[in-house]
Amino acid sequence: MHAPPEHAELLVAVADELTRVREGIDHVEALVSRLVRRAPAEDRAEALTEAQALDALTQRLEALSGVLRMLGDGATPAESVSRISLADMAVRLRPAAGVKVSAPPDSGDLTLF
Structure with a gap:
């Protein structure tokens, strides 16, 4: 199933x-990173972990x-979600694209700073 051509420009x-x-x-x-570096040493590890949520977003x-x-560009829904490398997102979107997921995918490539 392809989206109608008139949707392409909007997509x-x-x-x-x-x-x-x-x-x-x-x-x-970048701002949060600078602020984390200035955080008290005892709070820095926790602040850095919380700041990594921005990278995930x-x-x-x-x-x-x-x-x-x-x-x-005209890809089918299945094709469009096939390239998602974030495993948790792929699991959520593949069924909506008509892709059956029989086994959980690998962990993906979420990279934290």
Whole structure:
């Protein structure tokens, strides 16, 4: 099942917006990183762990942007979710794209800073 051609432009535009949101989070992530370095030594490890949630968000936004961009380029829903490397997101989206998941995928490639 392909999206109607008239949806392609909107899908790509939404993908671009998600990319801009991700870029905004990148700036916030840099700020948080500077603040974590200034945190008291006894609080730094916990603050760094919490700050890594921003990195996870940027990776999720990037994956969603990729799905929308592929849909906009004419890929099927199954094709568009097949490239998601974040395992937890892939598990949630594949059934909606008509892809049966028989075994849990590997852990994906979430990279923390």
